[in-house]
Amino acid sequence: MELSDISLNDFHLIRGRQAANEDISFVIHFDTSFYVTHFVLGDTLNTSKQNPWAPSLNTYRLYYQDRDQSESGYIGKNQQYNFFEMAFRKSFLDGLVEEDELLADKLFSRFGKEEYRNAPASPIIPDMYSCLGAMDSKVFTGPLQQLYLETKARELLLLQIQTLMKTESAVSTLKPADIDCLHEAKHYIERNYRRPCSIIDLAKIVGINQTKLKRGFKELFGTTVFGYVRDLQMERAKQLLLEEGLYVSEVADQVGYNHPQHFTVAFKRKFGVLPSELKNS
Incomplete structure (x- = not known):
């Protein structure tokens, strides 16, 4: 697994790539509990008996990762998986929605699903892709680059919150x-x-x-x-x-x-x- 982890104030930005030349099962353990938004940017994974929770390309999930709950996964031979995720402390989310109790309830309810496999998947919209691409750019250096990344991370999370609010307010006619x-x-x-x-x-x-x-x-x-x-x-x-x-x-x-x-x-x-x-x- 290849990982790039940038630590900022109260959250992490993580880009990762998993690939396998043979069938691999793995378990990840965590030192800290955190809230996660996980974006599937590219994969060749297939749903199977070994991997019934194979993620869908171009989707993201919001969930809570408890430090006492390990995460298991599986990658088949010649398959690969590219992702980006943001891991937040609760204090970061509190700072965004502390003055809007209704929004806070909705947001933490959506994050309430424990483990990636139990969280609902949502499509990545074009504005989110633009934001993800911008975070790949090294526009500044030092503290200014950190401020730039923090700003883009907040923008990306706000886009997810905005989408969540629109989705919940829409009345679906689909059976x-x-x-x-x-x-x-x-x-x-x-x-x-x-x-x-x-x-x-x-x-x-x-x-x-x-x-x-x-x-x-x-x-x-x-x-x-x-x-x-x-x-x-x-x-x-x-x-x-x-x-x-x-x-x-x-x-x-x-x-x-x-x-x-x-x-x-x-x-x-x-x-x-x-x-x-x-x-x-």
């Missing part, structure tokens, strides 16, 4: 059966994003009509069907460029683009840089 179909559609996309099918075909595959698929997917996951396909393609492309050293045309083909120039435009729109620039950085 349980519809939600099951939409999750099935999401999992199908994750397995087949390199060669995506049409909305018509996807609706038939998961057993839901086109209108419910389009509207329900947006409501449930915070993005469109094709927006989610593009996100998966771009995240995989970024991984291939940085870790596999492939040519841009090869990456374009592997993530489902017939024309490298169309891939280049989509990549620049997503990350703000050309794929060739990222490859050579």
